[in-house]
Amino acid sequence: MKPRNKFEQAVLAQSKHLRPITKAQRQWAFRECIEHYAYRLPKGKTTCMDCGHSWQMIKPTEHCTCPQCGAGLEVITTRARKLKQRQYFTVLTTSGGYQVLRMYLLIAGMEKGYQASSSVMETGQYWWDERGRQSIVAVQRTMGHYIDSFAYYSPMAIRRDNEAYRFVARCPLCPKVKLSDTLKRNGFEGKCYDIAPTSLIPALLTDSRAETLMKAGRTEPLAYFLSRARTIDKYWPAYKITLRRGYDITDIALWCDYVDMLRRLGKDTHNAHYVCPEDLQQAHDEVHRKLRARQEREQEEHKRQKEQEDEARFQKLKAPFFGITFTDGTIQVRVLESVQEYIEEGQALHHCVFTNEYHLKEKSLILSARIEGKRVETIEVSLETMQVIQCRGLQNKSTEYHDRIIDLVHRNIKQIQSRVA
Template identity: 90%
Template sequence: MKPRNKFEQAVIAQSKHLRPITKTQTQWAFRECIEHYAYRLPKGKSTCMDCGHSWQMIEPTEHCTCPQCGAGLEVITTRARKLKQRQYFTVLNTSGGYQVLRMYLLIAGMEKGYQASSSVMEIGQYWWDERGRQSIVAVQRTMGHYIDSFAYYSPMAIRRDSEAYRFVARCPLCPEVKLSDTLKRNGFEGKYYDIAPTSLIPALLTDSRAETLLKAGRTEHLRYFLSRPRNWDAYWPAYKITLRRGYDITDIALWCDYVDMLRRLGKDAHNAHFVCPEDLLQAHDTAQRKLQAQREKEAEAQRRQKAIENEERFQALKAPFFGIAFTDGTIEVRVLECVEEYLEEGKALHHCVFTNEYHLKEQSLILSARIEGKRIETIEVSLETMKVIQCRGLQNKNPEYHDRIIDLVHRNIKQIQSRVA
């Protein structure tokens, strides 16, 4: 892709002056970025796949040291003779006032009895200027099943950023780094702290908050905020209070949830008393209980409002049955005569007689069975068949009076039938 502006033109021109990878960096990549093995035959003859030296290993072990080259090796019992490995790695460098992250592919070939050989191929480069502007010079990415499907021999040119280049950028970093003066001033020392360099480096160049967290040693918090950049602005005013107070946030995700709940509860999230609790976990649980109570209160208010709105329709449907009541001396059964009673019935017995709007069902009549005023069971009678459809007690379970209640309703069904007529 051709450079689209002066910045990209300057980057592509400067990229031509980059020096080749050094021998020291290549040796580091070979030693640290791939696995090193000793291939052992079942009878004990072992070969270092790095230098090709063979020796007799009497007792099998998981790891050993090559007596010839001194390499630490993982022992594998196998009859294989060849091994090929590929691994990406990165080098952090500077060029012409830019910070450059160079990405390489190491290809290592190993065969029994021979010195291992390796080659290094450059995949691409991330460029940043002092203002954090970014550009990528890289080989072309092609369509394929794997994220790192590159046209390795395509020319290095300006490319659009993609997940493929970001994936390679997170691969092992050579410890031999060169940093721009701006990054050094902002506290960067060449360590990523498990943060993607494509997020960390631009943030340190453009956002003073990233510099503040890095210099304060709060790298875990920096990682959290960089992974959720939209939330950073919302939490930063409260977070600055914790910095000034020297408050140690033991769990940044829990603290952010806690601040969210403070706002929903109408608390002052700029007050150190709230944002710097002595026990974060306990304060979080307390706020959660208060918020749950507030939500339940709001839900109750909505249910009552809905009951008021449905009252007129309910009265038109069920008014002919009001006043129906009968008893066997112990159990009293009567018709529910307002939507509020449906709400209270469902709330007391923990079932869905109100939430499923049984009060608006035209061919259904709801009665409540009670003993000494205490709700025992809720009965639904079909106005078409004049039979009990269902009878539900506490949490939809049948109480000991279940059969007796159904029998009582059926013996008095003529009262309901007469109202229909």
């Protein structure tokens, strides 16, 4: 695509002056971004797939260190002789006053008895000026079943932002970074704290609130606010009070739910007495109880009418996701498919999935994790970032299956993503 304005013309011209990837960056990518294996034959002969060295391993183990090159290896008993791996990674640098995120594809080929070989190919670049304006210089994306369907040998040109480039931008970041003076001034030190660089960097360049949170070390709230569009506008007046009081929010998602319920009860969310409770969980549960009590006092006819209206809107919003279900053999995860199911989920686990109207939130999807039909935890997935926002068990507490449930959802996120498309 041809540059549409002077900014894109300047970016495209400057991109031609970028230096090639360094040897140190290549070595880091090979060591940190792919898996390293030792292939072991049933009788014990073991080969390092990195350097090709072979030795005898009498007793099988899960991990070992190559006696030749010192690489830490995962041991696999197999008769296979070859292995090919592909992994994207990113490098953060500067050029001509711009902040640049460069995206690369590492292709590593390994064969028994030979030293591993690798090649690196640049797929794209995100460019930002000091005012946060963004442009992308990249290879062309093509139609295909995979998100990274790129025409790798097409010319680097100005492209429109899309999910493929954003996906690659979230891949591992080389720890050696070069930052613009503006980003340094605004508190960025090169760590993204599991926040997409394509969200974090422009936010730090354009939004003083993101700068405040970064400099205060409030990276968890920053990640939460950036993962949900316009959330920071909604909670910032109340959140500033917690900053002034030095109040430590242990669970930002729970605190935001708590503030939402305070508003619905007509409480003053500009009062530190409410927004800085001594025990957040207890205060959340108490407000939740009051909210439920008020709801229960409403007239039954009004409730039925509201439920019918909500059901129609809910069906319109979430119908494309109905039928999604997956399991790992023990845990079953499925999408909640009616307002009544939200009510039953909230009553069973004593949390606010219904009272806080999660069924009407356009950019999130609620799933229920169960074992043998018994509800274990409720999961909220962002339909924008395709990440688990929160996962709550009985009374908003995590269960022993918490990490396993989140991992199961992430491994099956393509089911949800396909319905969005």
